[in-house]
Amino acid sequence: MAQALTIGRVAEATQCKVQTIRYYEQIGLLRPPERSQGNHRVYRKTDIDRLLFIRHARDMGFPLEAVRDLLSLADTPEASCRAVDDIARTQLGEVERRIRRLTALKGELERMIAQCSGGTVSDCRVIEALGDHAHCEGDDHLAARAG
Amino acid sequence: MAQALTIGRVAEATQCKVQTIRYYEQIGLLRPPERSQGNHRVYRKTDIDRLLFIRHARDMGFPLEAVRDLLSLADTPEASCRAVDDIARTQLGEVERRIRRLTALKGELERMIAQCSGGTVSDCRVIEALGDHAHCEGDDHLAARAG
DNA sequence: CTTGAACCTACAGTTACTGTAGATAGTAGG
DNA sequence: CCTACTATCTACAGTAACTGTAGGTTCAAG
Numbered sequence: 001m002a003q004a005l006t007i008g009r010v011a012e013a014t015q016c017k018v019q020t021i022r023y024y025e026q027i028g029l030l031r032p033p034e035r036s037q038g039n040h041r042v043y044r045k046t047d048i049d050r051l052l053f054i055r056h057a058r059d060m061g062f063p064l065e066a067v068r069d070l071l072s073l074a075d076t077p078e079a080s081c082r083a084v085d086d087i088a089r090t091q092l093g094e095v096e097r098r099i100r101r102l103t104a105l106k107g108e109l110e111r112m113i114a115q116c117s118g119g120t121v122s123d124c125r126v127i128e129a130l131g132d133h134a135h136c137e138g139d140d141h142l143a144a145r146a147g
Numbered sequence: 148m149a150q151a152l153t154i155g156r157v158a159e160a161t162q163c164k165v166q167t168i169r170y171y172e173q174i175g176l177l178r179p180p181e182r183s184q185g186n187h188r189v190y191r192k193t194d195i196d197r198l199l200f201i202r203h204a205r206d207m208g209f210p211l212e213a214v215r216d217l218l219s220l221a222d223t224p225e226a227s228c229r230a231v232d233d234i235a236r237t238q239l240g241e242v243e244r245r246i247r248r249l250t251a252l253k254g255e256l257e258r259m260i261a262q263c264s265g266g267t268v269s270d271c272r273v274i275e276a277l278g279d280h281a282h283c284e285g286d287d288h289l290a291a292r293a294g
Numbered sequence: 295c296t297t298g299a300a301c302c303t304a305c306a307g308t309t310a311c312t313g314t315a316g317a318t319a320g321t322a323g324g
Numbered sequence: 325c326c327t328a329c330t331a332t333c334t335a336c337a338g339t340a341a342c343t344g345t346a347g348g349t350t351c352a353a354g
Contacts, residue, residue, distance in 0.1 A: 008331060018332085019312055027310095040332055045215045049278065054305045056277045061252055064310070065255045070277065077269035085263045090254040095249050102246045105208055109239040116232045130203045130217065131196065136204035155300060166343055174341095185350045187301055211300085211341070 005043045014051050021051065029054055029068060039093075062091055151181075152190045161198050168198065176215060178200055209238055 011018045024030040030050060035043040053074065057067045066087050073084050115125035158165045171177040177197060181189040200221065204214045211233050220231050262272035 006331075007333095017312075020310085023311065036319090038332080040319070051246050053278050056279075058310090060255065060277070061249075070274065073268050073271075074274045074278065077267065079189060079268045081263060081268055081271040082221060083233045084268060084271050085260065085265070086195075088256060088260050088263070088273050090227050092253065095253050099246060099253065102208075102242050102249065106239065106246065108207065109235060109242060113232065113235050113239060116228060116235070118232070119224045119228050119230060120224065121220050121228055122343095124220075124228040124231050126228075126235050127217065129219045130207070131200050131221065153301075164343075167341085169303095170342065183350090185301080187350075205341090 003044070005048070007041045007043070010043045010048055010051065014048065014055060015123065016051060016055050024051070024054060027064070029064065060091065061095060061114065062087070150191070152187045152195070154190065155199065157190045161195065161202060163198060163202055171198070174211070176211065176218065179255055207238065208242060209234070213238065267283060 005013065007018050007021055010016075011021060014021075021030065025032055030047065032041075033044070033047050036042055050071070053071065057070055058064075060105055062070065069087055070084065073079055112126045112129045115129075117123045117125060121127055150197065152160065154165050154168055157163075158168060166176065174180055174282075177194065178192070180194050183189055197218070200218065201214055204217055205211075209217065216234055220226055259273045259276050262276075264272060266271045268274055
């Protein structure tokens with residue numbers, strides 16, 4: 001890799017959009033890089049490494065605030081690993097919660113589709129199911145509404 | 148159920164926030180209800196049924212645009228059920244995609260957590276894994292980045 | 295009547311990007 | 325050098341689906 005890259009080249013190298021890179025700088029996840037005489041951003045390897053860390057954490061589903069915390073911890077090698085562990089466990093719990101929710105939804109959708117008569121809307125089991133409040137109120141999915 | 152309800156009572160009855168009800172009216176999913184002399188919204192059973200349909204569809208994960216389409220179809224009983232079926236199948240596909248993505252993430256998080264040494268950040272496998280680009284580039288999860 | 299709750303509209307915030315407009319900088323080819 | 329095109333800049337707004345807040349009006353109970 002070359003010693004210094006413009007933002008577009010960094011975007012290519014990291015598969016992260018130019019606008020997103022600027023966004024991360026704006027919200028403080030990335031430090032402002034050096035600038036050329038023409039005011040173009042000039043990224044060094046450490047900048048790019050940091051961006052890749054961010055992207056990797058985002059890909060793992062960590063919300064930006066958690067990424068911020070992880071970066072802070074990564075910048076503090078003598079800090080306890082416990083905080084990192086906590087963040088990761090919180091995220092794992094969230095992922096498991098989402099999987100459960102989606103799996104239940106999958107089952108419902110499959111049932112609705114299997115019952116679809118292929119005729120007209122007036123006979124439609126999907127529409128009927130969506131409009132069926134007795135069923136709806138008997139389920140716990142309303143009460144368990146997720147974000 | 149009483150013949151007519153104010154928005155707050157509808158919100159209670161449907162577990163849908165007042166602001167969200169107003170939002171749905173603003174974006175055209177709900178029709179503007181009658182108004183009292185004091186300009187308060189007055190909801191009838193048909194209004195509430197429509198809101199419950201919307202909530203149910205949202206709970207199933209249908210995006211608002213799809214909910215709009217489903218409502219339109221529900222208002223057209225002689226229309227073909229095929230369109231409804233298509234919407235539901237699209238949503239099912241999306242749910243399956245998300246489950247697959249989350250399940251892969253779960254596995255990764257579990258591996259990272261299992262390797263956490265419980266010492267300091269400098270020995271931390273979570274931080275190391277997030278900063279590990281050789282590993283990162285060898286995986287397909289970067290390429291398969293979801294929204 | 296008073297007081298507090300419910301309701302109203304208008305506008306902005308949330309999360310994580312993403313796009314657009316108008317202007318400047320950089321580069322390659324003639 | 326000139327031209328043309330691409331890349332980059334900042335500022336601001338849009339996206340999806342809500343959600344909150346402010347300031348004002350209406351309603352209901354004591």
